[in-house]
Amino acid sequence: MTEEIRLQVRKNHENKYKEGYPLLSKDVLTNPESIYKEGSLFQLIDTDGNFIGRGYYGLQNKGIGWILTHKEKEVIDHLFFQRKIAAAINKRSPFYHREDTTAFRVFNGEGDGIGGLTIDYYGEYYLINWYSFGIYQFQEEILSALNLLIQPKGIYEKKRFDEKGQYVEDDDFATGTRADFPLVVKENGVSIEVNLNDGAMTGVFLDQREVRKKLRDKYAMGKTLLNTFSYTGVFSVFAALGGAKHTTSVDLAKRSVELTRAQFLANGIDPETQEIRVEDVFNFFDYGVKHELKYDIVVLDPPSFARSKKHTFSAKKDYTALLKSAIDLTEENGAIIASTNAATFDMKTFKNFVSKAFKEKKLNFKILEENSLPKDFPTHPSFPEGDYLKVLFIQKQASL
Ligand code: SAH
Numbered sequence: 168m169t170e171e172i173r174l175q176v177r178k179n180h181e182n183k184y185k186e187g188y189p190l191l192s193k194d195v196l197t198n199p200e201s202i203y204k205e206g207s208l209f210q211l212i213d214t215d216g217n218f219i220g221r222g223y224y225g226l227q228n229k230g231i232g233w234i235l236t237h238k239e240k241e242v243i244d245h246l247f248f249q250r251k252i253a254a255a256i257n258k259r260s261p262f263y264h265r266e267d268t269t270a271f272r273v274f275n276g277e278g279d280g281i282g283g284l285t286i287d288y289y290g291e292y293y294l295i296n297w298y299s300f301g302i303y304q305f306q307e308e309i310l311s312a313l314n315l316l317i318q319p320k321g322i323y324e325k326k327r328f329d330e331k332g333q334y335v336e337d338d339d340f341a342t343g344t345r346a347d348f349p350l351v352v353k354e355n356g357v358s359i360e361v362n363l364n365d366g367a368m369t370g371v372f373l374d375q376r377e378v379r380k381k382l383r384d385k386y387a388m389g390k391t392l393l394n395t396f397s398y399t400g401v402f403s404v405f406a407a408l409g410g411a412k413h414t415t416s417v418d419l420a421k422r423s424v425e426l427t428r429a430q431f432l433a434n435g436i437d438p439e440t441q442e443i444r445v446e447d448v449f450n451f452f453d454y455g456v457k458h459e460l461k462y463d464i465v466v467l468d469p470p471s472f473a474r475s476k477k478h479t480f481s482a483k484k485d486y487t488a489l490l491k492s493a494i495d496l497t498e499e500n501g502a503i504i505a506s507t508n509a510a511t512f513d514m515k516t517f518k519n520f521v522s523k524a525f526k527e528k529k530l531n532f533k534i535l536e537e538n539s540l541p542k543d544f545p546t547h548p549s550f551p552e553g554d555y556l557k558v559l560f561i562q563k564q565a566s567l
């Protein structure tokens with residue numbers, strides 16, 4: 168290990184870090200110009216030079232590094248990584264014992280003690296997300312901890328640290344045996360096809376597991392569903408399996424058709440009985456209004472930011488407008504499942520978007536369900552930003 172750099176936190180930020188805030192940013196330091204490099208360790212000290220914590224330097228869009236320990240004597244070595252990963256694996260032991268669910272998060276960044284790193288399990292294969300070149304410097308320690316603790320069949324990795332903090336296109340295979348893709352995993356008994364070596368996304372977002380289950384078990388029976396920003400159509404598959412009368416999936420990406428068809432087929436549903444459209448959701452909403460289309464359930468799960476040819480969408484700025492469009496296409500007493508993974512606003516703000524949208528439409532509504540991250544995505548008590556997922560099941564009611 169190289170020598171630790173000492174970084175001094177400004178007086179007005181001291182308390183926050185002493186209380187456990189894990190993310191380091193440049194503006195809190197008195198000496199940000201110190202020379203450090205990705206993956207090097209630092210010691211955070213207060214104005215009087217007392218130890219606050221120890222972490223690694225790794226540039227991410229969120230900050231410049233993560234604090235790993237508040238114990239002055241704790242060394243960051245291969246045993247440190249082993250301890251953290253072992254603890255995370257132990258916590259997931261109920262998941263490892265499930266037969267109906269074979270995909271889940273094993274390690275959730277700062278929530279499991281190491282910011283900038285996530286590890287997911289997909290039916291005996293593992294997928295590591297490296298969120299900075301800094302954390303990637305510990306690849307050897309982390310891979311050997313995984314190999315020692317659980318003997319994975321194979322490990323894949325996503326390097327999410329190009330200049331813009333985005334995914335670096337690469338062969339994502341890291342070690343072990345290569346999987347045959349698509350790999351079929353189970354989620355609450357449903358088959359989901361995933362590919363761990365095909366771009367930034369895998370085919371499913373594991374954090375929505377409980378939402379999909381609720382949709383299938385409590386809402387779908389006999390209903391029509393519109394799934395917007397549908398990607399591989401997993402919400403539609405769950406709805407169909409829950410007895411939905413019909414599903415319509417809308418996504419801009421051409422590949423979503425083939426991927427969605429495959430997800431239906433993997434579950435014994437004839438894709439021809441469902442509708443899958445390649446279209447800009449915003450155009451589809453216009454079309455839907457013009458043709459007076461109405462659905463019992465509308466799923467809204469947009470990316471936090473998206474740019475299409477005609478539209479730029481930012482969840483923070485445009486979610487209210489998106490909801491208003493969804494309201495137009497929802498039957499009275501029908502439900503909108505509104506979801507966002509934007510870390511830039513909290514549940515309270517999200518609920519305000521909902522109130523505003525219904526108010527402007529002069530309609531009543533009722534919140535039926537509220538979801539946030541599931542158990543395998545633990546968050547850090549001092550880092551509420553990490554609790555990013557917000558999902559509301561909202562019933563559209565009669566006029567005010
Ligand atoms: N709801 C999905 C995940 C959505 S990922 C699921 O649960 O699996 C975001 C998707 O939004 C991507 O597939 C992307 O192609 C799509 N997308 C982004 N902008 C869009 C737009 N304007 N119209 C339609 N789809 C869009």
